Amino acid sequence: MSDTLPILLVPDARLKARARPVLAEHAPALSDLVPRMFATMYRAPGIGLAAPQVGVPLRLVVVDLLPEEKPTPIVLVNPEIVAASEETTTREEGCLSLPGQYADVTRPSRVRVRHLDLAGAAHEIDAEGLLAACLQHELDHLDGVLFVDHLSPLKRNMILRRLAKEKRLKEPQ
Numbered sequence: 001m002s003d004t005l006p007i008l009l010v011p012d013a014r015l016k017a018r019a020r021p022v023l024a025e026h027a028p029a030l031s032d033l034v035p036r037m038f039a040t041m042y043r044a045p046g047i048g049l050a051a052p053q054v055g056v057p058l059r060l061v062v063v064d065l066l067p068e069e070k071p072t073p074i075v076l077v078n079p080e081i082v083a084a085s086e087e088t089t090t091r092e093e094g095c096l097s098l099p100g101q102y103a104d105v106t107r108p109s110r111v112r113v114r115h116l117d118l119a120g121a122a123h124e125i126d127a128e129g130l131l132a133a134c135l136q137h138e139l140d141h142l143d144g145v146l147f148v149d150h151l152s153p154l155k156r157n158m159i160l161r162r163l164a165k166e167k168r169l170k171e172p173q
């Protein structure tokens with residue numbers, strides 16, 4: 001198993017930056033980075049991880065909805081949402097960069113995501129359910145957007161204050 005990477009936590013300015021497209025020149029670095037992103041995600045554990053969460057400002061995401069029962073690792077290079085349903089779904093989300101914090105987030109129920117794989121081949125995923133929410137959550141990270149940015153300022157500040165308080169209690173000083 002590859003070494004894991006530290007996951008950046010809110011507040012960290014790198015989580016608010018827009019990530020840059022992956023280019024051919026990045027390919028050698030990805031063969032080390034992608035296995036480490038999967039190791040980091042599986043260990044957390046989480047169902048998705050975006051490169052900016054491990055301090056790499058590239059448009060790269062890994063996802064696996066069922067690491068336990070039926071592992072289905074997906075790598076998305078330069079993903080984009082090319083279509084989204086008008087219908088929305090509300091579900092509870094969490095984020096490895098805001099540990100222990102959860103809130104209901106409303107997003108399009110279905111999305112079509114276009115992306116490249118590690119070999120540079122183009123793919124499209126038609127996603128619904130948890131996969132649709134997870135892909136939108138991960139693609140948001142590439143634009144410096146967190147799930148709390150979809151909440152009312154009141155709910156967002158409640159979560160950010162709670163996170164700061166729990167951090168203070170965990171690491172006094």
Ligand code: GNR
Binds near residue numbers: 046093095
């Ligand atoms: O592990 C995760 N679970 C999750 C649940 C509902 C919607 C989105 C997610 S993604 C999250 C991992 C994470 O923070 N990815 O950026």
Ligand code: NI
Binds near residue numbers: 094095096137
């Ligand atoms: Ni997240």
